[in-house]
Amino acid sequence: MYRVVTPQTESELDVYYKLRWELLRKPFNFPPGSERDEYDSVAIHRMMLAPDGTPIAVGRLFVGGDEAQIRFMAMLPEYRGQGLGMRMVADLEQLACEEKVKRLVMNARQEAVEFYRRCGFLEVGEGPVSFGRIPHRQMIKSLSPLQTIEYRPQWCQDLTTRWARGIPISEKMGVHITHYDGQTFHLKANLAANLNVHDTMFAGSIYSQCVLAGWGLIWLQLKEEGLVGDTVLAEGDIKYYRPVTKEPEARVAREGMPAVLQPLREGKSAKFSLKIKLFSGSQLAAEFLGRYVVQPSKRS
Ligand SMILES: CC(C)(COP(=O)(O)OP(=O)(O)OC[C@H]1O[C@@H](n2cnc3c(N)ncnc32)[C@H](O)[C@@H]1OP(=O)(O)O)[C@@H](O)C(=O)NCCC(=O)NCCS
Structure with a gap:
């Protein structure tokens, strides 16, 4: 190594x-x-x-x-x-x-x-x-890549702070938001902080980066809709296509949102899937299908 x-x-x-x-x-x-x-x-x-x-x-x-x-x-x-x-x-x-x-x-x-x-x-x-x-x-x-985000940069900053406080591994992985335009969300991680013994990205880190990307997009979409909810991953399926040897970027689009968040307005859980693609440089390296559940927040 x-x-x-x-x-x-x-x-x-x-x-x-x-x-x-x-x-x-x-x-x-x-x-x-x-x-x-x-x-x-x-x-x-x-x-x-x-x-x-x-x-x-x-x-x-x-x-x-x-x-x-x-x-x-x-x-x-x-x-x-x-x-x-x-x-x-x-x-x-x-x-x-x-x-x-x-x-x-x-x-x-x-x-x-x-x-x-x-x-x-x-x-x-x-x-x-x-x-x-x-x-x-x-x-x-x-x-400070957030400086280059023109749409909702403060929300992206708040999300980064939220992760740093609530999900410490996000800082260890060096994840940082590189793009948000209200529809799509991109999240990079530091390759050097996520290597395995083969000098490629650790599969567990790839999985975590995908999960975080989906979670982050949902958090921002909830804010867009003026909703509050607690998001958890109920199921995840990942396919690894090639080793990640370059700066990894996870990309996710909002797909069915905001319609799929509608149950929250009725005090019910929203359940839906998101597809997250992870790129090694410009090459698709992994695809993650996550089933997320957003529960009405118990916090006031
Ligand atoms: C510059 C240097 C450190 C690059 O190291 P390296 O290990 O060859 O770089 P990498 O293999 O990580 O290259 C990363 C990318 O940059 C590209 N690249 C590297 N050197 C390049 C060069 N001289 N010209 C064009 N592209 C180059 C690689 O093709 C690769 O591109 P890819 O991502 O599309 O595959 C090395 O060439 C070197 O020591 N050069 C002599 C000293 C020097 O010039 N130092 C810089 C002083 S300012």
Whole structure:
């Protein structure tokens, strides 16, 4: 299993800086020492280890107020192209989320711009030219996706808070709402926080993400209708089509709502099914059919 660790001892830090130099400075004939800067003593350092313990990638996160900067990110050539770089960025992003920062910023070399785009960064302008000869592009990624939700953003915020208080696993899974337009609802999770021993997403996490997506849409629809109710899952059937190796997104449409919620107005339980699709990047990876029951709330 590939692991991302924090180098701590002097010898671990030696290995980490040596790899940073070999991957990012040696190719330009810069001497050892050129791979360090004045923020290293206060930054968070991460290193990826292959299953046999070989250090294969480095990356650094520097947190300053509302922003965190990713720097010194590189992967050994023989391990590139397997999604591991993306996983390393997801790990740094998770740390940034834990530090409650609002956005990630970075200066990407031209040849790495596409990689960071795939990681969800946007190109926002010209960056510095390092050592007078390595041009960079400035890139940014908002970590407050709710800011991009135009329809009912406050309700989405309230739902996130509700989950954080009432369903703690949602925070551990790194779930976050990425879309709501009154009809459809999208919920992402952090892949790095949900891996199994095969380095793909744990089946139980996929199930939980689907259940939460359905639950979240119902919660929002109840609000739309001015109804209160307690939602439980009565039955769930999931089909796993392919391993999830990219940022997972669960998508659900309101289908029969609001009509199926009608019994609540008569003090009865509403029972209905929702189909939730889970995507790994752009590929359909699982389908969940959940039978939900919304009971009239016993709370006043
Ligand atoms: C940039 C780097 C860290 C990417 O690591 P990696 O492990 O190869 O990246 P991944 O396999 O996770 O790639 C994720 C996606 O980005 C794409 N990608 C990665 N590098 C790319 C590149 N140079 N050009 C275009 N696309 C690229 C991959 O094809 C993949 O796309 P997919 O999701 O459609 O399959 C690695 O190439 C590297 O170390 N480069 C040299 C150092 C460097 O440039 N560091 C960045 C300094 S700013």
